[in-house]
Amino acid sequence: MNDMSPASYAGAVWDHLRSELERPRTTVAHLAIAYPGSNADRLLSGLTTGDILVCDASSTAVRLGLTRVSQLRLLYDREVALFTHEGMHSNAPRSVPGYS
Numbered sequence: 001m002n003d004m005s006p007a008s009y010a011g012a013v014w015d016h017l018r019s020e021l022e023r024p025r026t027t028v029a030h031l032a033i034a035y036p037g038s039n040a041d042r043l044l045s046g047l048t049t050g051d052i053l054v055c056d057a058s059s060t061a062v063r064l065g066l067t068r069v070s071q072l073r074l075l076y077d078r079e080v081a082l083f084t085h086e087g088m089h090s091n092a093p094r095s096v097p098g099y100s
Contacts, residue, residue, distance in 0.1 A: 014043050017043070018043055018044070018045065018046060020046070021044065021045070021046025021047060022045065022046040023046075028050050028051055028052065029046075029047060029051040029052070030051075030052045030054075031044070031047070031051070031052065031053050031054070032053075032054045032055070032085075032088065033053060033054075033055050034055060034056055034066075034088045034089050035055065035056060035061060035066040035067045036053070036055050036067055036068060036071050036072060036075075037066070037067070037068055037071070038068055038071065039071075040068065040071035040072075040074075040075070041071050041074040041075065044075065044080075047075060047078065047080045048078055048079070048080070049078065049079035049080070050079065050080075050081065051080050051081070052080070052081045052083065053075060053080055053081070053082055053083070054083045054084070054085055054088070055067060055072075055082070055083075055084060055085075055088065056084060056085060056086055056087060056088040056089075057069075057072060057082070057084035058084060058086035058087070060086070061086075
């Protein structure tokens with residue numbers, strides 16, 4: 001049985017995802033992250049040109065501070081393709097090395 005707290009487990013998942021994204025790869029990363037918050041640029045630092053991020057960038061999510069436009073702009077500036085799906089509420093890495 002795993003003795004990790006939910007916060008420790010979530011941290012481990014983000015650490016693993018970040019390390020996978022930062023490894024050299026030849027495939028496009030497809031990620032669904034419900035609410036990219038204040039540290040999204042750090043957590044998703046391995047996203048680059050052509051990678052895809054789907055998130056809830058609705059006016060409600062932005063107004064409530066769930067999704068940070070400033071973080072999306074940093075990803076956009078790195079030529080990450082951004083898409084929105086209002087009401088999205090889960091995170092799912094897809095087509096990232098190590099996440100088969």
